[in-house]
Amino acid sequence: MSDKTAKVTPMMAQFLEIKNGYPDALLFYRMGDFYELFFDDAVAAAAALDIALTKRGKHLGDDIPMCGVPVHSAEGYLLTLIRKGFRVAVCEQMEDPAEAKKRGSKSVVRRDVVRLVTPGTLTEESLLDARRHNFLAAYNEVRDDAALAWVDISTGAFRVMPSNRTRLSPELARLAPRELVVCDDLSAELGELVSESGADGTDLGRAAFDSASGEKRLLDLFKVGSLDAFGTFSRAEMGAMGAIVEYLDITQKGKLPLLRPPVREMAHGTMQIDAATRRNLELTHSLSGGRDGSLLSVIDRTATAGGGRLLERRLSSPSCDLAEIRARLDGVTFFKEASRLTEDVRAALRKVPDIDRALSRLGLDRGGPRDLTAIRSGIAAAEDIATMLSDRDLPDNLSDAASALTGHDALKHLLGEALVAEPPLLARDGGFIAPGYDADLDEARQLRDEGRGVIAGMQAQYADHTGISSLKIKHNNVLGYFIETTATHAQKMLGAPLSEHYIHRQTTANAVRFTTVALSDMETKILNAGNRALEIEKRLYSTLVAEVLTQAAEIANTARALAELDVAAGFATLARSENWTAPTVDESRVFDVQAGRHPVVEAALKRSGDPFVANDCRLSNGERDADIWLLTGPNMAGKSTFLRQNALIALLAQSGSYVPAKSAHIGIVSQLFSRVGASDDLARGRSTFMVEMVETAAILNQANDRALVILDEIGRGTATYDGLSIAWATLEHLHDVNQCRALFATHYHEMTQLAAKLDGVENATIAVKEWEGDVIFLHEVHKGAADRSYGVQVAKLAGLPDSVIARANTVLEALEKGEREGTGQKALIDDLPLFAAMPAPKQTAASGPSEIEQALADIQPDSLSPIEALNLLYQLREKLET
Structure with a gap:
């Protein structure tokens, strides 16, 4: 890269320098309203995204391949690339181009990677399945100890458990992580297992899994002096959690997500189900690969995204804790017996947005006004549900959930006052702060939207003040806004006391023009009103986000409680209807x-x-x-x-x-x-x-x-x-x-x-x-036991030719006769020549013989032993079943 950098333009040199730090990722290089890709990145991305590949300049002796995607629609392209196994380094402009020009005409806008997009670190709503977790996992071994840790940065879930290699496979099948981080010296040994799990494998150096460093990372992340309140963790567990935090620091460029304190799971706390069993039972996906036809698709009655994720988690991880199982069943029983209440609660739950993911995006500074309104709507619905449950005799687990639904009155009032009902997606679009919330914003908006009306009001004020009814306020590109009157009336304004307020600007053949300090200020305000309104909204947005994040833990608890109620009510609805x-x-x-x-x-x-x-x-x-x-x-x-x-x-x-x-x-x-x-x-x-x-x-x-x-x-x-x-x-x-x-x-x-x-x-x-x-x-x-298998009858139902069914019955009778008389092989051999006399299966020119017909045609009866003949029948049966 260094030799090339010396020969290319400053911009290309910057691209190559940044790309050198991310050799395994495609570099999305921000240039104005587009992310551009160059060299091999462009070739790979153009093929994966099915977009045009073009050429740029001749700086290295050849045209440089390039392609680009619009910034405003980049999420869709990112999703395609991630699904196809790519990782993407997002490189943004870190300063205004005007600032770069101050350093010289050939200065390049400063850019840097702000995020490394990988399968396990997605948070955008469009890149995720709302009803499924998106886990990033890390596996660590320390001598005879081993552990698995996992997070979903889109919801804040953070868990860890002891797990040796025997247990690792079923645990990966349970969690289905999108990405698994392992130590580079274990990568080769675990390669096949990682591949079987369907996760993308990521290697980190041994230092990332050091338990002492991991503990320090966790202390810094949660801003605590000790992890004792979270539980006792082994060295392997501490190292696995530390590796996850290290990886998040690398991919998020220091902007760590809002993670909840880690929860330690016991190795035998859930039912162990290996990958083959999950596949055979079609728990969350059918054998065809989709959700339809799975157990989950049939039993899912949840009304919220959070409830849907919890249901899948419960189904993938059935509990072995008897008290926990009974508590969950008690909750279902409560809702099943209170059908009217259940329907009211479910109606309220349908109004609950995805609080967890909105909170996560706000914490990572990837959110927008709609995430704030999601929080507002969620806590408002939670309060409504709390009211419905307030006078009920709830079982313990639902009582705990209900107690977490309230306590957000001040935040709900703040967001209710501050935000419009349906805000835009992005803060940069403006228009999300409600009228009447901020006086400065209202003034800026008025000037932006009603500038002419404001000027007309000032004109009337000046006409009344001067006693000149013909006075006008006009505008041109040279003077901006100005007061204009005829020469006859101008003498009055040029003399005291009006001359102290009105400043002479220009005299023309037919008129004299003036201004005032207030008019000049208003002109500046009007011209800058749009930008000023947007800046005020951005400042208010940051204030609101900060207020939400100070209550992140309480909001997350409310989200978990809503999911708990949703699953219980959904199970009750299922039980009642089915x-x-x-x-x-x-x-x-x-x-x-x-x-x-x-x-x-x-x-x-x-x-x-x-x-x-x-x-x-x-x-x-x-x-x-x-x-x-x-x-x-x-x-x-x-x-x-x-x-x-x-x-x-x-x-x-x-x-x-x-x-x-x-x-x-x-x-x-x-x-x-x-x-x-x-x-x-x-x-x-x-x-x-x-x-x-x-x-x-x-x-x-x-x-x-x-x-x-x-x-x-x-x-x-x-x-x-x-x-x-x-x-x-x-x-x-x-x-x-x-x-x-x-x-x-x-x-x-x-x-x-x-x-x-x-x-x-x-x-x-x-x-x-x-x-x-x-x-x-x-x-x-x-x-009791079946007297026979009825295989020939089933073959007849499947549509085998009558001649094959007749012959199968003949062979079967011969085998059974030989079994009874103890002469099985002789009886079968004596009878088999008749098979050769049967007419050959008909063939059609269009399709040729079927696989079964071809197998029958290739049979040499005299060479078959009794066991081979019986195996032939079994093989034919298997083909039919397949």
Whole structure:
């Protein structure tokens, strides 16, 4: 850069010098009303933003690539770049161009980077999802100790917890941070884990994670002499929090956000749910990637953005604290039983803006007048809700929330008096201070908007004072405003006593012109009224912001209380409209759900007018009930739905919600594991079966006796006997070693024998009926084992050609006959040649053979063993399911 700098213009030299400090970011270089990008930054940005790439000058032997975006619409471009993995250094003009000219004609306007925009440090409303947190996290290791800290600078949330590497993966899945800061000497080791979490990885030097330096940063940030009031933190935790503050200092250029004091979470305070389980259960996102179709989309009845974020947090982090769970359920019960009050509260909540994010933007000096009115509207609505709740017998958690809604009378009055109802977005636009609030502002506005009227009033005043009715006040570009009268009357004004007040300016052929000190002052005021009005408004804006920030902690408490009330009222509304019931949650190992339902599937069926078939599930409920249900039955009968619905009922109960069931008794679930569905991971060279085995291994290695495990079709991705062996051994391990509660669905009917050998295993099946060769799914779960899988019938329903169905039945009969007579292989081999005589599948010129038809056409019957033939059928079934 230094060699280039010597050859380019002063402005280009400044760009290169600043860019040298931010090699990994695109530099948005402010030039008037545009942010300009040059060199490689311009090439990359133009491609990412799909904007024109142009050339500038020939200072380095070649044209310099450049592109630009307007300052007023820069947020949209920033969002696109951040989503595409870029970071942006925003470089602003730090002085007026006129000041630069005073230093010389070739002087360059002083510029500097004011902010480094990264995924984890966004605050702008247009760049964020209002109903989701935007976490920045930091992970730290100190010998045998490790910790994870995270913040959302858009809301001020700041938390930390002990977390080793085993725990780190599920915690990242829970938090879904946009950015993860790690020490550079751990970067290579954690690279794959960071990539899997979906976060952008950022490296900092080891010094940033030093615990002593971290403590000092925190003391300075919160302006306290000791952190004892916040709790006791380990060296790893202190280092992780310190690294976050250091990174914020780097990216915000010393303008630290309004963070609340850090809260220490216990490692086992929430239900552990790994990434695979979250994905399989579609908690906050469906398998397609969107919010629609997820559990969150079905249960969200919140009215505020803050409530929406809290609901997602509760759903992602179900509590394991029994007192906390019961307190949340008490709040839901209160609102459910007071339906009229609930509707009144929810109506008031709908008027609440996003207080947390407005407060954060004001604290970072990125706010505007609308953020002030958001604070005003929020605290006014909070006071209204407090009044509604004032004479009610509230449960403890709602009582605590209600007490945080008041105490803002003076601020509400101030903002109410100072601000108009609907202000502009930016302070620089003016017009947000209400008339009558400031006398100087009113005068400036009057002069700006009614200058002619003011001059007319002065003209009448002067005419009356001089007794000259024809006196006029006029204006030209040379003299400005002046008093003009005819030569006849001028003599009167030129003589005493009027000459002491009226100052002669000019004599023309037909008139004489005068001025006064008051008129000259008024002229200056009129000419500067617009700028003066805007400057007064900016000063008043700064005063109002400062007043808000002095009460930031109290306002943040009010915002949290409103979110708490919103979630409780939303859960109550959900329970009432969907006929959900209050679960009993305790420290036992009981899992007893009567008439349970899958909330997402039920919602989909309701839209189509079909009923949902509810089912019971009873585990670990005394001597008569097993810890594990072994579930058999055909595909499409509802096994996966049954497995998932019970996992979701446990999760909802510990989130503090009512549940979709007639009744539910849930003993605290410490971990939730789900191995359901099949997918590969081609990027990492993993087949479907390998992914299944990796996820199963994680369950068997981590699940404790308070875990709830749901497993579906373990072992089906390999040869029949291999798969059966793996599934058999997995079930035994869950029973003997993990000793957890589990629902285990399988097509291996041989496994039903385990119910007789293992005390804690019980068989259950999905009921079906056959009618004239077709299968009818009843979706009812009852005790016992299925007599067969009905795979061929399901294949028929899926639309396989009749010839394939007929042949499948022939092979199946041969296998079953061989099984009965002990001559399985011979019976199958004797029968297989008939397969070759079948007509080949029809092909169309347009599309060619299907994948299944091609597989059938490639079969060499005489070379198949019985097991290979059976595996073929399983593979065909999997293709159909896929």
